[in-house]
Amino acid sequence: MSRVIAIDGPSGAGKSSVSRAVGDHLGFLHVDSGALYRIVTWQCLINNIDTANPNQVAEFAQSVEVEFLPDQFSIIYRVNGEEPGNRIRTPAINANASPVATVKQVRDRVTGWLRSLTKFGDIIVEGRDITTAVFPDTPARFYLDASAETRAERRRNEEIAKGIAEQSLDAVRQSLLARDQIDSTRQHAPLRKADGVLIIDSTFMSIEDVIHTIITSLPGKWHKEQRT
Ligand code: DC
Numbered sequence: 001m002s003r004v005i006a007i008d009g010p011s012g013a014g015k016s017s018v019s020r021a022v023g024d025h026l027g028f029l030h031v032d033s034g035a036l037y038r039i040v041t042w043q044c045l046i047n048n049i050d051t052a053n054p055n056q057v058a059e060f061a062q063s064v065e066v067e068f069l070p071d072q073f074s075i076i077y078r079v080n081g082e083e084p085g086n087r088i089r090t091p092a093i094n095a096n097a098s099p100v101a102t103v104k105q106v107r108d109r110v111t112g113w114l115r116s117l118t119k120f121g122d123i124i125v126e127g128r129d130i131t132t133a134v135f136p137d138t139p140a141r142f143y144l145d146a147s148a149e150t151r152a153e154r155r156r157n158e159e160i161a162k163g164i165a166e167q168s169l170d171a172v173r174q175s176l177l178a179r180d181q182i183d184s185t186r187q188h189a190p191l192r193k194a195d196g197v198l199i200i201d202s203t204f205m206s207i208e209d210v211i212h213t214i215i216t217s218l219p220g221k222w223h224k225e226q227r228t
Contacts, residue, residue: 001118002118002119002120002121002122002123003028003122003123003138003140003222004118004122004123004124004125004135004138004140005019005022005023005026005028005123005124005125005138005140005142005214005218006125006130006131006134006135006138006140006141006142007019007124007125007126007127007130007131007141007142007143007144007214008126008127008128008129008130008131008132008141008142008143008144008191008194008197009126009128009143009144009145009191010128010145010151010176010179010180010183010184010191011151011155011176011179011180012146012150012151012152012154012155012176013144013145013146013151013202014144014146014154014202014207014210015126015127015144016032016126017207018144018202018207018210018211018214019124019125019126020073020074021207021211022124022211022214022215023073023074023123023124024073025211025215026122026124026215026218026222027122028121028122028123028124029070029073029074029075029117029120029121029122029123029124030073030074030075030123030124030126031074031075031114031117031123031124031125031126032074032126032127033110033114033125033126033127033128033130033134034097034126034127034128035077035084035088036066036077036110036113036114037097037100037101037106037110038084038088038089038093038097039064039066039077039079039084039088040057040061040064040100040106040109040110041088041093041096041097041100041101042079042084042087042088042093043060043064043079044057044060044096044100045092045093045096047060051096051099051100052099054102054103057099057100057103057105057106058103058104058105058106059105061103061105061106061109062105062109064079064109065079066078066079066113067079067081068113068116068117068120070120070121075117075120075123086162086164089159089162089164090164090166091166091167091175094175094179095175095178097179098178098179098182098183099182101128101182101183101186102182102186102187102188104187104188107129107133107188107189111129111133111134114127114130114134114135115134115135128183128189128190128191129189129190129191131143131194131197132189132192132194133189136194139219140217140218140219140222141194141196141197141198142197142198142199142200142214142217143193143194143197143198143199143200144200144202144210145199145200145201145202145203146201146202146203147203148173148176148177148180149173150202150203151176152169152172152173152176153169155172155176156169156172159172198213198214198217200213200214
């Protein structure tokens with residue numbers, strides 16, 4: 001049976017860099033669940049769906065198809081034969097993804113996709129409800145946190161590195177806090193610290209320290225089986 005490492009936390013907590021690095025180290029494929037909510041949002045916007053109307057979003061979400069392809073380190077997504085790339089990283093998608101992610105039918109669809117990915121092997125999945133709703137029974141569950149200031153700086157630096165920075169640091173911080181608010185107060189599968197997860201506050205930690213903490217906290221047997 002495939003093993004799953006689940007990592008939740010708010011935007012900009014470092015989930016992406018950390019889960020990629022841990023996955024590469026152990027030979028677990030990286031899965032970015034937020035990108036699936038972004039894909040549904042992107043398709044809503046292209047098709048003029050009103051993202052503030054949950055009924056419209058719920059119905060439209062059933063028609064969104066994503067193709068999943070494992071590559072060496074991660075599971076990549078294709079929509080209509082194309083990888084979405086930075087088209088799902090725009091300020092418009094940032095602003096609309098949280099309302100779309102509140103819709104139960106969207107969550108059910110994405111959860112179904114995520115659970116099906118274990119067929120590709122061991123996976124490390126990052127998101128908001130992976131430890132609580134998608135894979136609540138896996139023995140490797142982490143909640144990655146950091147202060148809002150640190151998270152905004154990290155997110156903006158990432159955008160600068162990718163050449164897609166369109167907003168000031170303060171605007172990035174506001175957008176991130178607005179998403180946190182929606183993500184943690186929604187009715188279905190809100191972001192929360194589940195019982196039994198290991199909480200890691202990375203505000204004053206280096207990425208290497210966070211990676212080390214996760215790797216050394218995994219069930220013992222998983223280390224012996226790790227890729228060299
Ligand atoms: O991690 P991200 O910023 O790419 O996530 C995009 C949106 O999707 C964000 O508003 C939170 C939501 N999301 C979610 O509700 N559940 C997940 N497992 C992952 C992301």
